[in-house]
Amino acid sequence: MVVASSMVLIGAAAVVTLPAAQAATITPGAWYNIINVHSGKAIEVSGGSTADAATVVQQTVGSGQNQQFRFESAGTGWWRIVARHSGKAIDLWEWNTAGGAEFRQWPITSGVNQQFSVQNIGDNIQLINRHSGLALEVWEWSTANGARISQFDDLDGANQQWRIVQVGSGGGPTTPPPTGNPPSTSFPTPTGNSPVNNGTIQVSGTFDGGMRRYCCIGDGGQGESQDPVFEIAAGGTLQNVILGAPAGDGVHCEGNCTLRNVWWEDVGEDAATFRGGSNYYVIGGGARSASDKVFQHNGSGTVHINGFYAENVGKLYRACGNCSSSYQRHVVMDNVTVRSTKVLAGINTNWGDTARFTRITVYGSAVICEKYRGVSSGNEPEKIGEGADGVNCFYSSSDITIR
Incomplete structure (x- = not known):
């Protein structure tokens, strides 16, 4: 497992310093299912909600855009995880540093509670929250649909390990994929x-x-x-x-x-x-x-x-x-x-x-x-x-x- 040799905690609001881990090949703009190694189920925003503070849980892998996430760079070695259907980030709720604290979705901010280090564990990854220094996991090793996504000490358990699987670029009109070609600088001629x-x-x-x-x-x-x-x-x-x-x-x-x-x-x-x-x-x-x-x-x-x-x-x-x-x-x-x-x-x-x-x-x-x-x-x-x-x-x- 690739982990930091040291972690610096500053006061009650802990900020974790980790090295830039190139654990996985993350394609900017691509959408991924994030699948738990223990349960085989995907992270999703519960019920496809677009509301602020909607809970983040696991569910049987499906095609819903509430199970599709983009990794957005937050600086060298740090990533925000942004839901496709809502455009909101996975957020360590209320900046809680305790084991068992839950994650919800929230509009993108500069807060380190929305930032994660991606770490290698063989062919899988681990997600370490920058604010708390704890690992993203399925709480209490649950295999049930709706089990909450929480955080806990890094124990290297399968419930703290994830596979990222790139999904297609489809999507509805409010969640289109980005364009890769340079913008045209020539204004088009009208057809009428x-x-x-x-x-x-x-x-x-x-x-x-x-x-x-x-x-x-x-x-x-x-x-x-x-x-x-x-x-x-x-x-x-x-x-x-x-x-x-x-x-x-x-x-x-x-x-x-x-x-x-x-x-x-x-x-x-x-x-x-x-x-x-x-x-x-x-x-x-x-x-x-x-x-x-x-x-x-x-x-x-x-x-x-x-x-x-x-x-x-x-x-x-x-x-x-x-x-x-x-x-x-x-x-x-x-x-x-x-x-x-x-x-x-x-x-x-x-x-x-x-x-x-x-x-x-x-x-x-x-x-x-x-x-x-x-x-x-x-x-x-x-x-x-x-x-x-x-x-x-x-x-x-x-x-x-x-x-």
């Missing part, structure tokens, strides 16, 4: 024009525009409260659409949504606003000519941006800093290219917002992560800093390519 004559288009389910150009709403300016071209109901998908000018307030997502291969030729007020839900996905596509921002995040949860291109914009993403309701908001950017862009993400550190960046290409120069102090509605948030800090803004020099 579809003027929006009857006001905002309401979308439920999937709307495929066949790469037609949709316009025209609003005046193309930054005036507040313009109508959107598309309003997407919770769980909806908008794909293969070009928004021409003027495009008003672009797209409104009223809940979890997916924007796949959507292009904004000239952003007006905002390209898209995420208003209610827990996970929003932007896959492919691009936007240009946004004097202010492209994506406005007003609701809670996480915006995932993958394979996207932005050109001549102020901010690619902004977590609202003066909305009437304050939330902890998160953004994850991967495989994104920007040109003539001032800022990739603006977040509010006093509310616990986070921004994570991988495979970012910048033509020219840009601020990667800009930090604000969020304020009450009607006031202007204060900029308080910028740059990676390992607390709110997560990236390293290897994540950013400057051209």
